[in-house]
Amino acid sequence: MRAVRRSLLIGVYGLSILLFLLFFWYYGLRGQNRDLEEGPVALAGDIQEVYVMVMFQSELDYWRGIMKGFEDAAMNLNVSVEFRGATQYDAHEEVVVLEQVIAKKPAGIAVTAINPEALNASIDKAVQEGIPIVLFDSGAPASKAYAFYGTDNYKAGTVAAREMARLLGGKGEVAVITQPTQLNHQERTEGFRDTIAREFPDIRVLEVADGKGEIMGSRDAAREILLKYPDVDGLFATQANGGVGIGMAVKELGLVGQKVIIGFDIDKGTLDLVKEGTINATLAQGTWNMGYWSLMGLFHLRHGLVETGEGGSNTGHPLPPFVDTGITIVTQQNVDQFYAK
Amino acid sequence: MRAVRRSLLIGVYGLSILLFLLFFWYYGLRGQNRDLEEGPVALAGDIQEVYVMVMFQSELDYWRGIMKGFEDAAMNLNVSVEFRGATQYDAHEEVVVLEQVIAKKPAGIAVTAINPEALNASIDKAVQEGIPIVLFDSGAPASKAYAFYGTDNYKAGTVAAREMARLLGGKGEVAVITQPTQLNHQERTEGFRDTIAREFPDIRVLEVADGKGEIMGSRDAAREILLKYPDVDGLFATQANGGVGIGMAVKELGLVGQKVIIGFDIDKGTLDLVKEGTINATLAQGTWNMGYWSLMGLFHLRHGLVETGEGGSNTGHPLPPFVDTGITIVTQQNVDQFYAK
Numbered sequence: 024m025r026a027v028r029r030s031l032l033i034g035v036y037g038l039s040i041l042l043f044l045l046f047f048w049y050y051g052l053r054g055q056n057r058d059l060e061e062g063p064v065a066l067a068g069d070i071q072e073v074y075v076m077v078m079f080q081s082e083l084d085y086w087r088g089i090m091k092g093f094e095d096a097a098m099n100l101n102v103s104v105e106f107r108g109a110t111q112y113d114a115h116e117e118v119v120v121l122e123q124v125i126a127k128k129p130a131g132i133a134v135t136a137i138n139p140e141a142l143n144a145s146i147d148k149a150v151q152e153g154i155p156i157v158l159f160d161s162g163a164p165a166s167k168a169y170a171f172y173g174t175d176n177y178k179a180g181t182v183a184a185r186e187m188a189r190l191l192g193g194k195g196e197v198a199v200i201t202q203p204t205q206l207n208h209q210e211r212t213e214g215f216r217d218t219i220a221r222e223f224p225d226i227r228v229l230e231v232a233d234g235k236g237e238i239m240g241s242r243d244a245a246r247e248i249l250l251k252y253p254d255v256d257g258l259f260a261t262q263a264n265g266g267v268g269i270g271m272a273v274k275e276l277g278l279v280g281q282k283v284i285i286g287f288d289i290d291k292g293t294l295d296l297v298k299e300g301t302i303n304a305t306l307a308q309g310t311w312n313m314g315y316w317s318l319m320g321l322f323h324l325r326h327g328l329v330e331t332g333e334g335g336s337n338t339g340h341p342l343p344p345f346v347d348t349g350i351t352i353v354t355q356q357n358v359d360q361f362y363a364k
Numbered sequence: 365m366r367a368v369r370r371s372l373l374i375g376v377y378g379l380s381i382l383l384f385l386l387f388f389w390y391y392g393l394r395g396q397n398r399d400l401e402e403g404p405v406a407l408a409g410d411i412q413e414v415y416v417m418v419m420f421q422s423e424l425d426y427w428r429g430i431m432k433g434f435e436d437a438a439m440n441l442n443v444s445v446e447f448r449g450a451t452q453y454d455a456h457e458e459v460v461v462l463e464q465v466i467a468k469k470p471a472g473i474a475v476t477a478i479n480p481e482a483l484n485a486s487i488d489k490a491v492q493e494g495i496p497i498v499l500f501d502s503g504a505p506a507s508k509a510y511a512f513y514g515t516d517n518y519k520a521g522t523v524a525a526r527e528m529a530r531l532l533g534g535k536g537e538v539a540v541i542t543q544p545t546q547l548n549h550q551e552r553t554e555g556f557r558d559t560i561a562r563e564f565p566d567i568r569v570l571e572v573a574d575g576k577g578e579i580m581g582s583r584d585a586a587r588e589i590l591l592k593y594p595d596v597d598g599l600f601a602t603q604a605n606g607g608v609g610i611g612m613a614v615k616e617l618g619l620v621g622q623k624v625i626i627g628f629d630i631d632k633g634t635l636d637l638v639k640e641g642t643i644n645a646t647l648a649q650g651t652w653n654m655g656y657w658s659l660m661g662l663f664h665l666r667h668g669l670v671e672t673g674e675g676g677s678n679t680g681h682p683l684p685p686f687v688d689t690g691i692t693i694v695t696q697q698n699v700d701q702f703y704a705k
Binding site for chain 1: 407432436513650652656660671681683685686689692
């Protein structure tokens, strides 16, 4: 009787243990399936996984939206991010910072290139060592970086030209203040000029002047244009300091409200001039998009979630090589939502 | 004695059931934590969440890579996908299919536009009703769709021009066979012509001919060019049927290996001609990227994972408005990996 009872108990316990093991095994498998190396059912990394963003002039306000996007993507993906920057506008310093970051072998690096060439050797070496690298905001087209997340600057010039034409009623004389040594500014100027020439036969571009990327340089250039061509109807600055400089010049010459002014970017100086009505419009770049999708791209490279193998139509481009992060026109109507919180 | 044994058995069973329930509860909670509405630590949706891809000429091989990308993203995000297509090259039929899909209020829709205008009213209505819509492969720029995932066709023309110049040693006379009624083919032709004119002064574009998008039409156009200009050195087809048609013409005229031929796309007919050496190169579009990143964009819109609120630099563009999915040059060396499995 005892023997029967004992064997019965053992049977019951044995069955329970077997069922437990089955459940563990079942959930264990499901859990493993969530692991990215085995074929994920969710995009999730490890909090130990560190992605680094590398900048130049790291204290610029401009980067804040990009950093926020990078952080938001990290939160969604359960990974960590760090920010490293050269403090100066100095190519050598950025190379040194990037090399230090590469030496730590992070999960991935998003970098903005101070110029299109300086970082190429470091980027290419890191990519060859298997560290995923993407570019944001300022590209390095000849490097081996997998993708570039930034503004289509030629298209930004097109948007500026159409907004200028709208504000001028399709007719008038305009000038551009730019920074002719930098590729992104050349492209904005080209997009502006081409679009005016192609779409607005009654608008003429009188001059493209060098504002040297500075407020005072742009103020001087704008002043000279306003004095040389008293009938100029509109001014377009391809760069944030340019808009502020033009604003200064029209104020000094008592011309506020008499000229159409289009600026670039959404630094506080430019936004204030839009809000008070000195500048008619400025162009906001999709900075959050740059940061967010940079990390999304790096994560996909890191976890091998890209199609590169045989039968792969993307063999040459594991990630989309260019992501246009967009341009939004900011006017007095919507300016308030662009101030940093 | 029987009573004791029975109560003992009940106790063992009860304990087992309790432990089972505890485990269910524990794993159930872990599952819930992955739910995005509670603040995500992973990008994961619900398997009940259905995203739909809408195509035209749905039986075309060309869509297969795109569908694969869409499916792979769905697997990674734990959501479901469906495919709906007009079977014909018929704008009205695609509108009907799209309207049927919209009526079911899916989680999001990725659509390729048979022409840049036909679908705009349907797309705009759906977006206003809160259904996220993105475009892939063929865009509808004037619609309210949030983004376009596809080839930069002008750039594809540039890539073709540089490959042509490389194969010709920077010197010679060439012709283009295209489909002049379609925007993407106009852009490829323009990118090709502009790049030749800008970068290769010793190459001349003799003629741009209409292959009517058909194999026989392209064969006739190629034949005419080859007879009219016996010294023509290279031919570029902006479209898959064009490459196959040119291949047919050079074979008929006994000119295989004497002309440089660049095709487009990676249908079996074109790949076979590359493999045997009749066509020197063809251009593979990043089809997997189109499908994969379309779903990724829709998922982000659906779950509100985009920055659109106050202080948002992306106000005008919750998603990057254009994602260039890339072009890869396919030659005899790498052709094998492009055959569909």
